[in-house]
Amino acid sequence: MRICIIGAGYVGLVAAACFAEMGNRVICVERDPLRVARLNRGEATIYEPGLQPMLSAHLASGHLSFSQHLAEGVAECEVVFIAVGTPSGEDGSADLSHVLAVAEELGEILQRACVVVDKSTVPVGTAERVAQRINRRLEQRGKGFQIAVASNPEFLKEGSAVDDFMRPDRVIIGCDDLASTELLRRLYAPFLRNHERLLCMSARAAEFSKYAANAFLATKISFINEMAGLCARLDVDIEEVRRGIGSDSRIGTHFIYAGCGYGGSCFPKDVRALIRTAEQEGLEPGILRAVEARNALQKTWLFQLLREHFSGHLQGRVVALWGMAFKPGTDDLREAPSLVLLDALLAAGATVQACDPVATAGVAARYGQAVASGQLRLSESPYSVVEGADALVLVTEWKQFRQPDFTRVRALMRMPVVFDGRNIYDGRQLAELGFLYRGIGRPVLGRCMVRAA
Template sequence: MNVVVIGSGYVGLVTGCCLAEAGNNVVCVDHDVKKVNALTGGTLPFYEPELEAILDEQIQGGRLTFTTSIRHAMGKANVVFLAVGTPPNSDGSANLHNLLDCAKTLGQAIPDDCVVVVKSTVPVGTCERIRRILNNATEIGRHTQRISIASNPEFLAEGRAVQDFRDPDRIVIGADDPHAFSVLSDLYAPFNLDGNRLILMDIRSAEFAKYACNSMLAARISMINELSGLAGALSADINAICRVLKGDARIGGSYLHPGVGYGGSCLPKDLSALIDLAQTVDEPADMLRSIQKVNLDQRERLFHAIRTHFNDKLRGKTIGVWGLSFKPGTDDVRAAPSLSLISSLVQAGAIVRAYDPVAEHAAQKALGDMQVHYSPCAMDVCANADALAVMTEWEEFGHPDFKEVAHQMRGNMIFDARGLYQSETLQRYGLEHYVLGQNKFGRVKMNVAQNNQRTWKQWFARQEGGEAAHSNLRKIVP
């Protein structure tokens, strides 16, 4: 098929590259001339595993091209995807300005029988607005046909987006006419090999589905973090508790890992947009608001722990930060907990040294002229650091040389925001360990655990002794 993708950001590029890889002729459109020139030369504007290789291969094969002109791109297009960003407004609502502007331009250039697919995450009812814009434009122009429109939300996780597109767990298509369903079913056939991935529904339900999924994921993250904090206050082990939760088939094991909270481009903005949407229909959305609050509070909890450790005297202290992206596998720092922490530390007068394997440039751009010292490697961050905060679970941070870390640092406290380490391991090297979800530092927690272990061993010993005595008694008295 001839496919046009308007918007060459994260979703648009992954969509365009993977559809070209499947044998379609794809034209990607973006208003940024520099980005289009870079993409034409095979250079990605962001980091995503496997994507650059596909980009280069499809450009070389002639199946993927880039342009700044919607009119030029359309040609004989069978399908056009709208993958324009919908960032949050100051009130949390989705900003649809660029998306609707693209729809107005598209209306003057769309060919007959072309299906318009909204890939962007948009509030319920947006596809209807776009349909009206397109129909008005085509009636004024040379076309008079009724526009066929569909909602096709993306479910791509940053860091594994190519894998998610090639082998999706579901392909959601919302439409109200057979033509749109038929065209998109054919387009996605290479990604639906077992025939069970397509989920067909009405447009409004498809629009809402994306928000529903992200809200549920955000809920699990905030819930486990809230449970973790409560467990820590009661000297209970959240890791042991998580094993119990994961053993329940009704709950499952996904997203049950306590940490500093969610970030990125999707969960924070989509939750805010859904709360705003709830207000428009006079729904309270109490749980959605609580999810959001817990996530923001989790960041404050980490900064409070660092400040408390230094007795509210952070000025002049050197804090190392491992990890800047909101999660591993991406250079995305949007709503990243690391940037929130860095801002708080700098405002408190601390000296911040930071390292990330791919996200340094994005973090520099996001933090602007904030005074942060970026290091070329993880160990360089530790040099004379009074404390180290581990903010992203990159693989290289999973098993560092703790002996060298302890040697390099001036202090000995590791603030483990992702729960990567065992307190016992760090203590062998003279390092203290703070994990979010505990009201005590790791050493105290380990002593509590050891005391509990001794108590239980004594209890079992008494029980075994009692059972032995009872057995002997049975031998004497039948």
């Protein structure tokens, strides 16, 4: 099939590469000229496992290309995906300006019928608004055809985006037009060979399903984090509780890990947008507000532990951070918990030595001044950043940090203290090695005298 994808961001680029992998001819239209130039040179603009080889292979085979020009992109396409950003507006609602601008442009330039698909996460009713914009303009131009608009929300997870797209848990197609639904069913058939999980529904239900899914997952995280808060007070290990409840199939083992809060480009903004939708409907979104408030609090937890440990005096302390990306497997820093911690540490006068396998360039771009002054040092080596540190904080659970040589770490640190923001370490083992260990909602283990800074 000939496909056009508008927006070469996280979703657009992954979708483009994966559709090309299945033998489609894909042209990806991106308004940022630098991004287009890099992609056409074969450079993946995001870090995502498996993406780079696909990009190189399909640029070379001619199945994938990038352009700045929408008219070129849609010229011969049967399906046009809209995959542009829908960031939070000032009041928390989804900012649809990019999506609606694309709709206007499509109405202006389409010369033949095709199916337009909203892949961006958009509020209920957006497919209708996009269809109205395109079709009104087509009518003004005297074109003798109308466009059907479908909703096809994306459920990929950053860090395993290519895998998720190639083997989706489900594909949702929200569309009232039978012929368009059939075309999309054919497009997705190769991705669903092993299990038929294509769900067809109204566009409005598809749009809402995406928000409800993200809000539910965020709720699970905030729930377990609240339980962790209680565990910390009651001298109970949340990890034991997690295992205790996760074995119940009604609860399940996913998304019940206590930690330092959720971040990323989706959960925070989608929870905010759903809160705004409820408000607009005159409803009180009590659960969603609590989920958001808990998460904001959670992102400050590690800093509170550090402040408590150093009796409020962080000035002159050296803190090592392992992991800056909002989750492992990506270089995405959007709304990452690490940034809240980093801001607080820098403001308190600590020196931070941070390590991330792929996100240090993004951190350097945001914190140029702190890097220039030497208050923030970045490295890709986990051992170099613990040298001379008064505390080590694990923020993002990259595989590289899962089983480090703690004897070596202890020898390099000034003070052997570990704050485990993702509860991945065995605190007893660390205590035996001479560390003081503090997790999220776990008993404090080991001892360490705080030396004067």
